[in-house]
Structure formats: C-alpha cells, structure tokens
Amino acid sequence: xxxxxxxxxxxxxxxxxxxxxxxxxxxxxxxxxxxxxxxxxxxxxxxxxxxxxxxxxxxxxxxxxxxxxxxxxxxxxxxxxxxxxxxxxxxxxxxxxxxxxxxxxxxxxxxxxxxxxxxxxxxxxxxxxxxxxxxxxxxxxxxxxxxxxxxxxxxxxxxxxxxxxxxxxxxxxxxxxxxxxxxxxxxxxxxxxxxxxxxxxxxxxxxxxxxxxxxxxxxxxxxxxxxxxxxxxxxxxxxxxxxxxxxxxxxxxxxxxxxxxxxxxxxxxxxxxxxxxxxxxxxxxxxxxxxxxxxxxxxxxxxxxxxxxxxxxxxxxxxxxxxxxxxxxxxxxxxxxxxxxxxxxxxx
Amino acid sequence: xxxxxxxxxxxxxxxxxxxxxxxxxxxxxxxxxxxxxxxxxxxxxxxxxxxxxxxxxxxxxxxxxxxxxxxxxxxxxxxxxxxxxxxxxxxxxxxxxxxxxxxxxxxxxxxxxxxxxxxxxxxxxxxxxxxxxxxxxxxxxxxxxxxxxxxxxxxxxxxxxxxxxxxxxxxxxxxxxxxxxxxxxxxxxxxxxxxxxxxxxxxxxxxxxxxxxxxxxxxxxxxxxxxxxxxxxxxxxxxxxxxxxxxxxxxxxxxxxxxxxxxxxxxxxx
Numbered sequence: 071x072x073x074x075x076x077x078x079x080x081x082x083x084x085x086x087x088x089x090x091x092x093x094x095x096x097x098x099x100x101x102x103x104x105x106x107x108x109x110x111x112x113x114x115x116x117x118x119x120x121x122x123x124x125x126x127x128x129x130x131x132x133x134x135x136x137x138x139x140x141x142x143x144x145x146x147x148x149x150x151x152x153x154x155x156x157x158x159x160x161x162x163x164x165x166x167x168x169x170x171x172x173x174x175x176x177x178x179x180x181x182x183x184x185x186x187x188x189x190x191x192x193x194x195x196x197x198x199x200x201x202x203x204x205x206x207x208x209x210x211x212x213x214x215x216x217x218x219x220x221x222x223x224x225x226x227x228x229x230x231x232x233x234x235x236x237x238x239x240x241x242x243x244x245x246x247x248x249x250x251x252x253x254x255x256x257x258x259x260x261x262x263x264x265x266x267x268x269x270x271x272x273x274x275x276x277x278x279x280x281x282x283x284x285x286x287x288x289x290x291x292x293x294x295x296x297x298x299x300x301x302x303x304x305x306x307x308x309x310x311x312x313x314x315x316x317x318x319x320x321x322x323x324x325x326x327x328x329x330x331x332x333x334x335x336x337x338x339x340x341x342x343x344x345x346x347x348x349x350x351x352x353x354x355x356x357x358x359x360x361x362x363x364x365x366x367x368x369x370x371x372x373x374x375x376x377x378x379x380x381x382x383x384x385x386x387x388x389x390x391x392x393x394x395x396x397x398x399x400x401x402x403x404x405x406x407x408x409x410x411x412x413x414x415x416x417x418x
Numbered sequence: 419x420x421x422x423x424x425x426x427x428x429x430x431x432x433x434x435x436x437x438x439x440x441x442x443x444x445x446x447x448x449x450x451x452x453x454x455x456x457x458x459x460x461x462x463x464x465x466x467x468x469x470x471x472x473x474x475x476x477x478x479x480x481x482x483x484x485x486x487x488x489x490x491x492x493x494x495x496x497x498x499x500x501x502x503x504x505x506x507x508x509x510x511x512x513x514x515x516x517x518x519x520x521x522x523x524x525x526x527x528x529x530x531x532x533x534x535x536x537x538x539x540x541x542x543x544x545x546x547x548x549x550x551x552x553x554x555x556x557x558x559x560x561x562x563x564x565x566x567x568x569x570x571x572x573x574x575x576x577x578x579x580x581x582x583x584x585x586x587x588x589x590x591x592x593x594x595x596x597x598x599x600x601x602x603x604x605x606x607x608x609x610x611x612x613x614x615x616x617x618x619x620x621x622x623x624x625x626x627x628x629x630x631x632x633x634x635x636x637x638x639x640x641x642x643x644x645x646x647x648x649x650x651x652x653x654x655x656x657x658x659x660x661x662x663x664x665x666x667x668x669x670x671x672x673x674x675x676x677x678x679x680x681x682x683x684x685x686x687x688x
Contacts, residue, residue, distance in 0.1 A: 081553045081560075257542040264541030264548055268528040272517045279515040282477060283595065284503035284532035293538060339519065 074412050085263065104248055108241040116240045118356065120312060123251045124305050125332070125348045130258045130341070131301025132329050137338040138262060139294035140274025141190050144326040145202040146302050148209040149186070151321040153179040153303025154310035158225045159218055161311075168230035172250075172307050179303025180296040182209065187295030191288050206323055214318045224317025227310050243312050250308065254301060259341045261297070270294055271339065324382075331389050337399025346400035351385070358384050430455045430631055431476070431507075431599055436485030436495075438471055438655075445471040446482065446655045453599060458625055458632045460642045462666075463652035464675060469635045470512060472652070473601050477509050478502045490598070504532050508597035510588045512604045512635075518577035522568060522587045523559065525576055529594035530555045559594060565627070566590045566620055582613045586620075593624060600624070602634040606641060614638070618645055639667070651675070 073092075078084040088094055108116055132146050157175035160166045166174075186205040190198055213219050229238040230246065237243045261267045269290050272280040277287050310316035328351065336347025358381045365380070366372050396403060410417070429452035438446040446468045453459055461469050474480040476487060478499035487495045494502050508529075517525050534555060540548040563572060566586050571579060576587055585605065592600055605621070606614045618641060625632055636642055642649060642663055649666045651659040653675040659666050666672055 081556045082549065085549075085552055085556070260544035261538060261542040264544060264552065265531060265534045265536050266538045266541045268520065268524055269531055271520055271524075272528045275517040275519045276515050278479075279511070279517065280528075281499040282503055282509055282515075283529050283591070284500050286498075286500045297538065 072408070072412055074414070087259065087263070101252070105245075108244050113240065116244060118352070120240060120244055120247055122348055122352050123247045124309050124312070125329075125352065126344055127251055127254055127308070128302050128305035129329050129332050129336075129344050129348050130254060131298035131305070133333050133336075133339070133341065133344050134258060134261070134270065134301070135187075135294045135298035136330065137333050137340070137343075138267065138274060139270040139291060141187070141291055141294060142195065142199040142330070143186070143202040143295070143298065144199055144323065144330065145183075145186050145206040145209070146298070146329050147321040147323065147325040148206040149179040149183050149299040149302035150306035150309065150325075151213055151318065152182045152209060152299075153306030154316045154321075155213055155219045155225075155306075156303070157307035158227045158310050158316045162225055162227060163218060168228075168311060172304065175307040176300040176303040179306065180300040183295045183299025183302075184292055186299070187292045190291045190295070203323065203326075206326065210318055210321065220317075222318060224315065224319075226315045227313075229314055230311050237311075238314075240312075247308055247312070250304065254304065255341065258301075262339075262341065266290070266293070274339075328385070331385060333399075334389060334397075335392050335399055337401025340399070340401035342404060343399050343401030346404065350400065351388070354384060354388065355381055427455050429453055430490060432488040433472075433476070434486045434488065436475060436482040436487065438468075438475060438480055438482045444655050446475070449485075449652075449655075449657050451650055451657065451660070453631050453633060455598075455631055456625075456629045457648060458621070458634070458646045460646040460649040460663075461633060461635050461652060462637065462642065462649060466654075467652040467675075468655040469652055470603055471655075473509060473603055473633075473635070476502075476599075476601060477507050503595065506596075506598035507601065508592040508595040508599070509601035510585075510592050510603055510605060512607060514581075514584050514588050516576045516584060516587055516591070519575065521573050521575055522579070522583075522590075523563070523572045525587055525591050526559045526562060526594045527552075527555065529591040530559065532595060562590050562593050565593075565623060567616075582609060585609070585617070589617075589620065593628070596628075597630060599631045599633065602632060604635050604637070606636060606638060614641065621645060643667070 153175040156178040157171040160171040189201040332347035337343030362380050431453040433451045536548045606617050651672050658671045659669045
C-alpha cells in the first residue's frame with residue numbers, strides 16, 4: 071500500500087518491496103503477531119495454521135513452475151511424498167538429524183523433479199500436464215514398492231529436536247514451520263523480481279522470443295521444476311515430521327488438483343496470491359466440514375453424502391466462478407484495492 | 419564518407435550459398451550475402467520471397483539444408499538461437515512477439531539477460547551484488563527508454579499497449595541486448611506516416627549512437643530510399659539484385675518481380 075504522493079527517487083527504491091516506514095511497521099507487526107500466535111491460539115486454529123503454512127510452501131513452488139514459468143504440473147504431491155519419505159528414511163534408518171535431512175529432502179525432491187520436467191523440452195500445456203500426472207503415478211508406484219519406505223504401511227517418524235528439546239507439539243513445531251515459510255516466501259518473492267524470475271515469465275509468455283533473447287529455455291524450465299520440487303520436498307519433509315507418520319495415502323492426485331486450484335483462485339504468478347489462494351480454499355474446506363452435518367440434519371434424505379462429496383463440489387464451483395469472474399485471482403482484486411487507496415478520492 | 423571504409427572492412431556476417439526447403443517447397447535457393455559492420459541494409463521482395471525465412475536462418479530458428487552462415491568468423495549455421503543471440507545477433511518480429519505479462523520495463527530488463535550474471539540463489543536472496551546489478555542494468559535500460567520515448571509506458575503491462583507502442587518495446591528489447599547485428603523484420607508494418615517517421619528517426623539514432631549493423635525488411639520504397647545504404651532483393655527464394663537503392667529501383671528484374679513483365683520493358687522505375 072503506497073499512499074498518494076509518495077514517489078520513488080532512486081532505482082533502488084523503485085525496485086524495493088518494502089517502501090515506506092508504514093510498510094516496515096506493518097511487516098514487523100504482522101511477523102510479531104505470527105510469532106506470538108501460539109500463546110493464545112486454540113489448538114484447532116494452530117493445527118489449521120500449520121497445515122496452511124505447509125500448503126503455502128508447496129504451492130509457492132507450484133506458483134514458480136506453473137504460475138510463472140507456465141509449465142503446468144499436477145505432480146506436486148508426488149514430489150512432496152519424495153521429500154517426506156526421503157527425510158523419513160534418512161532420520162529413521164540412517165539416524166541423520168532432521169536439520170540435515172530437511173534440506174537434503176528438498177534437494178532429493180528437486181532432482182526427481184528434473185525427471186518430471188524433462189518432457190517439457192518437447193511438450194507444452196495440456197500434454198505436459200498429462201505427462202506430470204504420469205510422473206505422479208510412477209513416483210508413487212516406486213515409493214510404495216520400495217522396501218526401505220515401508221511399502222503401503224509407510225513409516226513412523228520422530229519429531230525434530232535440538233538437544234533434549236523436542237518439537238513434539240503443534241505449538242513447538244509451529245515455529246519451525248513458520249520460520250521456514252518466511253525464508254522460502256522471501257526467497258520466492260525476490261527470485262521473481264530478479265533476472266531468473268523475469269526469464270521464467272518470459273518463457274511462459276513467449277518461449278520463442280525468450281530464446282531469441284539468449285535464454286536457454288530448456289535449462290530454465292528445468293531450473294523452475296527443480297526449485298518448485300525443492301519447495302514441495304521441504305513441505306513434505308515438514309509435514310511428515312509434524313504428523314510423525316508418513317504413508318502414500320497422504321499424497322493423492324486430488325491434492326495436486328487442489329494446489330492448481332489454489333494458484334488460480336489466488337492469482338497466477340503472484341506471491342501474495344499464493345497466500346490468498348491457500349487460505350481461501352483451506353477455510354472453505356473447513357466451512358464445508360462444519361456445514362455438511364447441518365445440511366444432513368436439514369434434509370435427512372441426503373444421508374452422509376454431503377460430508378463426502380460436498381467439498382469437491384464446492385471446490386469445483388468456486389474454481390468455475392473464479393475462472394469466469396476473476397480469472398486473475400484474488401491477487402488482482404488486491405491490486406485494484408491498492409490502486410483505489412492510492413488515488414482516492416479519484417476513481418479508476 | 420563511412421561507406422568507403424565499410425567496403426574495406428571485413429563483413430561481420432557472411433551468408434554463403436544457403437538453401438532451405440520445406441518438403442518440396444523451395445524457400446531459399448543459393449543465397450549469398452554479406453553484412454558489413456555499421457551498415458544499414460534492406461532486404462526487400464514481394465510476399466513469400468523468403469525474407470523472413472532468411473532472418474530465421476540467421477538467428478537459428480531454421481537450419482538450412484545447404485550452405486553456411488558465419489558470424490564474427492564463427493560458423494553459426496547449426497547453433498541454437500540462444501547461442502547466436504549471446505554472440506550478438508538480435509531481432510524483432512513481424513508480428514511482435516513480446517512478453518505480454520511483463521511491463522515494458524521488465525521486457526527490456528529481460529533482454530539484458532545475457533549481459534547479467536546473477537543466478538537463482540543470488541536473485542533469491544537479493545543482497546548486495548544482485549541488487550547492485552539490477553540497478554546498474556536499469557540505468558542502461560532507462561537510457562534506451564529515453565532514446566525511444568517510452569517514459570510514459572514504462573510501468574504498463576505490455577499486453578495492454580496499442581500496436582505502435584508495442585513495436586517500440588519490441589525494438590527497445592532488441593536494443594537492450596547490445597547487439598552487433600540488429601535484424602528488424604518489418605519495423606514499420608501497419609503504421610501511419612507519423613509513426614513511420616518516428617521509427618525511421620529511431621533507426622537512424624540507433625545507427626549513429628551504437629554503430630550497430632542494421633538489417634531491415636521493408637516494403638515502403640520511400641523508407642528504403644531514405645534510410646539504407648544498400649539493398650538486397652529476393653524473389654521466390656532467389657537473390658535477384660544487390661546494390662544501392664537507386665540501382666535497385668531501376669533494375670529491370672526487380673521491376674518485373676514487383677510489377678510484372680509489362681512494366682519492366684517500359685522503363686518504369688519503382
């Protein structure tokens with residue numbers, strides 16, 4: 071939010087994200103709020119927040135590869151699973167500390183992601199999306215058929231710890247998740263305003279022209295896949311150490327569709343949009359979860375059907391509504407709000 | 419003036435006997451041509467003569483079946499487009515191929531890609547060197563924005579700009595690569611007289627300031643007569659003339675290609 075009459079005088083200021091003192095206050099204030107949240111938040115809210123933050127990490131990755139670089143990927147849950155299982159195996163079977171396993175699982179997922187990204191050299195759009203679905207099933211098949219991952223049963227994992235301090239409650243692990251979310255958001259936001267981020271958008275908008283600008287498009291597509299899957303791997307690793315159990319049922323293709331829905335609702339190519347999209351759809355999920363028993367009470371003939379299928383139906387409906395009425399997502403609405411604040415009392 | 423020492427200089431880009439076929443269709447046949455450092459060269463010819471195909475060969479989109487293209491003494495015939503771009507060949511497109519989701523400024527900054535060094539990690543943390551590099555390149559980009567009168571559209575998303583201004587962004591983007599050879603594919607197509615005059619002024623400014631070799635495809639004879647030092651005429655994939663604009667204008671073969679047999683015998687000039 072930049073008030074009217076504030077102008078940039080240097081290029082440094084022009085490319086800055088946090089511009090005015092008000093911004094700084096807002097930023098520090100909201101970070102402080104997030105850090106003291108566990109002191110008063112009820113268990114339910116904290117659980118939801120942890121879930122939201124992990125989803126944000128994974129969807130940030132998807133935003134980079136799909137929203138910015140234009141390579142549609144439904145495989146994100148598979149790369150989460152790679153990160154989760156890799157980290158679980160490292161900590162339980164090899165006794166490696168969580169703090170080392172976490173970045174390693176990101177890198178492992180990133181490397182698997184390179185295989186997922188390889189078809190993007192030749193195929194685009196819809197066909198690439200199909201390709202990533204294939205990669206999803208292949209990866210999940212391999213994971214469930216390996217001996218070391220515990221097959222279909224999966225593994226139980228220990229909570230992370232420093233010395234004798236164990237991050238075994240929602241409040242404690244909240245801080246790990248929060249700090250990593252902050253770092254990864256910072257990284258993604260900066261990446262998108264720097265050289266590599268511009269190249270990603272250039273490839274999305276016009277890959278031929280990007281090539282004429284001297285961009286090795288294949289290299290950068292793979293880089294986008296690597297970064298995206300790195301994020302997914304980190305998210306997966308955090309998720310499994312939070313739940314202290316990992317199995318292949320936690321990662322389904324429906325999640326992949328949900329993630330795509332989140333970046334559409336939030337706004338393609340926008341980092342704030344990731345937060346908008348994830349929070350919006352997660353809260354909607356909760357609403358449906360609370361609402362469906364009432365619906366059954368209202369119309370008893372429905373039985374337990376609403377609880378099972380209402381969520382999917384509402385998700386589809388919301389997606390259609392957004393694609394028709396606000397295809398640029400909530401991030402665009404936010405931009406419009408900011409502009410009208412700046413030019414008030416005039417109208418756009 | 420400059421033309422005399424141009425003749426003595428070695429060509430910066432040499433096209434040696436290239437032929438390009440698509441199946442049975444001959445797009446280019448045995449084309450020979452040189453581009454000298456610092457000259458403005460026009461490629462003209464009727465529709466389908468192979469002008470754009472020739473451009474596409476020069477920057478690596480097409481690979482000719484026969485012949486070689488040499489740029490700065492390196493064979494670039496089979497190089498991928500991004501490598502050719504890195505060596506110093508920039509181009510604009512007939513149907514403007516911009517990054518529509520980026521602002522005009524970011525389009526130009528994206529073109530600085532080959533001249534910037536920061537990788538994903540440096541960009542992601544954006545401390546010190548990455549920010550310094552951004553600002554440094556921003557200054558160069560601002561000079562080009564200044565040169566092309568684009569101050570007012572700097573922060574506008576390119577997808578929302580009108581045609582004439584998009585052409586300008588396209589040209590600016592090619593310039594930002596600081597090329598040695600600039601290929602302009604119909605820079606004035608679909609423009610009114612005033613916009614054409616602006617564009618002609620930009621081309622001359624660029625030529626004077628940066629000493630870039632400029633190759634342009636153009637249909638407007640008046641533009642060619644005023645701007646270029648040399649012209650090459652293509653017809654059905656063959657080169658039929660090469661010379662000063664005056665020579666081309668009176669060349670009977672050129673008149674035949676454009677206007678038909680009847681006129682070439684009457685001594686009409688284009």
